[in-house]
Amino acid sequence: MTxxxxxxxxxxxxEAAHDLCQRRLALVDPPRYCAECARRxxxxxxxxxxVARCSRHGEISSAR
Amino acid sequence: xxxAPDQVDDVTTDVLAVxxxxxxxxxxxxxxxxxxxxxxxGDDRLTDLLALAHEVRERWCGPEVEVEGIVSxxxxxxxxxxxxxxxxxxxPTPVRAAWLDIPGLVEAARQTAATGATExxxxxxxxxxxxxxxxxxxxxxxxxxxxxxxxxxACSLGMLTQExxxxxxxxxxxxxxxxxxxxxxxxxxxxxxxxxxxRWDTLKMVGAAGMEVCCGGIIGLGESLEQRAExxxxxxxxxxxxxxxxxxxxxxxxxxxxxxxxxxxxxxRTIAAFRLAMPRTILRFAGGRExxxxxxxxxxxxxxxxxxxxxxxxxxNLGRPAQADLDMLAExxxxxxxxxxxx
Numbered sequence: 001m002t003x004x005x006x007x008x009x010x011x012x013x014x015e016a017a018h019d020l021c022q023r024r025l026a027l028v029d030p031p032r033y034c035a036e037c038a039r040r041x042x043x044x045x046x047x048x049x050x051v052a053r054c055s056r057h058g059e060i061s062s063a064r
Numbered sequence: 065x066x067x068a069p070d071q072v073d074d075v076t077t078d079v080l081a082v083x084x085x086x087x088x089x090x091x092x093x094x095x096x097x098x099x100x101x102x103x104x105x106g107d108d109r110l111t112d113l114l115a116l117a118h119e120v121r122e123r124w125c126g127p128e129v130e131v132e133g134i135v136s137x138x139x140x141x142x143x144x145x146x147x148x149x150x151x152x153x154x155x156p157t158p159v160r161a162a163w164l165d166i167p168g169l170v171e172a173a174r175q176t177a178a179t180g181a182t183e184x185x186x187x188x189x190x191x192x193x194x195x196x197x198x199x200x201x202x203x204x205x206x207x208x209x210x211x212x213x214x215x216x217x218a219c220s221l222g223m224l225t226q227e228x229x230x231x232x233x234x235x236x237x238x239x240x241x242x243x244x245x246x247x248x249x250x251x252x253x254x255x256x257x258x259x260x261x262x263r264w265d266t267l268k269m270v271g272a273a274g275m276e277v278c279c280g281g282i283i284g285l286g287e288s289l290e291q292r293a294e295x296x297x298x299x300x301x302x303x304x305x306x307x308x309x310x311x312x313x314x315x316x317x318x319x320x321x322x323x324x325x326x327x328x329x330x331x332x333r334t335i336a337a338f339r340l341a342m343p344r345t346i347l348r349f350a351g352g353r354e355x356x357x358x359x360x361x362x363x364x365x366x367x368x369x370x371x372x373x374x375x376x377x378x379x380x381n382l383g384r385p386a387q388a389d390l391d392m393l394a395e396x397x398x399x400x401x402x403x404x405x406x407x
Binding site: 009010027028029030032033040041042043044045046047048049050 | 133134135136139158159160161162164168171172175176179313316352354355375376377378379380381382383386
């Protein structure tokens with residue numbers, strides 16, 4: 001799998017610095033955009049984790 | 065022994081000296097004017113302020129900490145326009161609508177109970193619950209009970225009718241959360257699709273029906289210090305069983321996405337002021353503390369008036385791992401409140 005897009009802002013990884021994105025992902029946010037196609041994902045947060053689903057590229061979760 | 069005139073003056077005019085007598089010793093919360101004085105204290109008084117708020121908490125609430133977990137049963141697509149919220153369907157946020165099924169709800173309750181929490185709150189991003197949502201909550205509560213998960217169940221489903229309040233009581237929901245969010249005078253700047261009064265009316269119905277009332281808000285919505293004091297006084301007038309304190313997480317796509325994160329010392333001062341306004345309430349650390357306070361600030365908050373905590377993740381945002389907070393409480397020698405103490 002190629003991570004072409006930022007999970008947090010959905011922009012290409014090559015387009016800009018993503019320091020804030022990385023900080024937010026590390027502290028308070030689950031991924032919201034698919035890293036392969038930048039589609040918004042359906043995200044379910046639970047007390048102990050999260051699951052994010054892209055309609056094209058399937059599911060990722062905090063457990064993996 | 066006689067007291068020198070300047071010492072008398074200090075004791076009668078310094079707000080912390082007044083609070084020590086009025087709040088710590090007598091259990092009477094600060095007035096709005098006094099709360100504002102506390103919020104205006106300089107950083108050089110912060111240590112003393114936090115110590116006093118901690119004494120008040122210990123004196124009137126005891127050493128235990130109430131632990132809670134929360135989950136979103138219906139995420140996103142909300143018709144309301146709360147300007148801080150990533151779940152509003154009116155703003156271009158990255159949050160997409162999601163619906164948690166019953167097995168997912170039971171698993172979330174199980175995860176929460178495993179931390180030693182006594183509270184599990186089921187939350188929906190709605191103006192108020194429709195029949196489908198109420199049915200989902202009813203089935204969820206039954207399934208959690210059938211699974212033998214020993215935990216109090218709370219709900220947060222927006223504004224309610226009297227019939228819906230009665231339904232929730234019948235389901236055995238023990239506490240209802242509905243945040244006023246901010247001061248009455250500031251509310252219309254934050255939300256335009258419903259009023260502060262509508263929220264207040266729901267809270268009064270909930271309390272009258274015998275459910276515990278949970279009502280707090282978010283610090284950092286552009287409110288002034290005067291409005292922050294006003295908000296604390298309005299909460300004190302409501303006299304809720306629990307006050308969750310959130311700090312704004314500026315979420316992308318919302319009107320507040322570029323608002324600044326509340327500075328740590330200001331957050332701690334606000335926590336302490338709210339404790340001095342409401343000496344007996346359950347004052348809970350909720351969302352945003354990770355950005356605003358970090359690990360060290362969280363400890364200072366626990367030693368500055370807080371006596372409850374949401375562990376694990378929030379609704380759409382992530383929190384610290386539950387174990388990190390439980391380890392912090394152990395290091396602070398603060399016992400987790402047991403379920404038997406809440407009944």
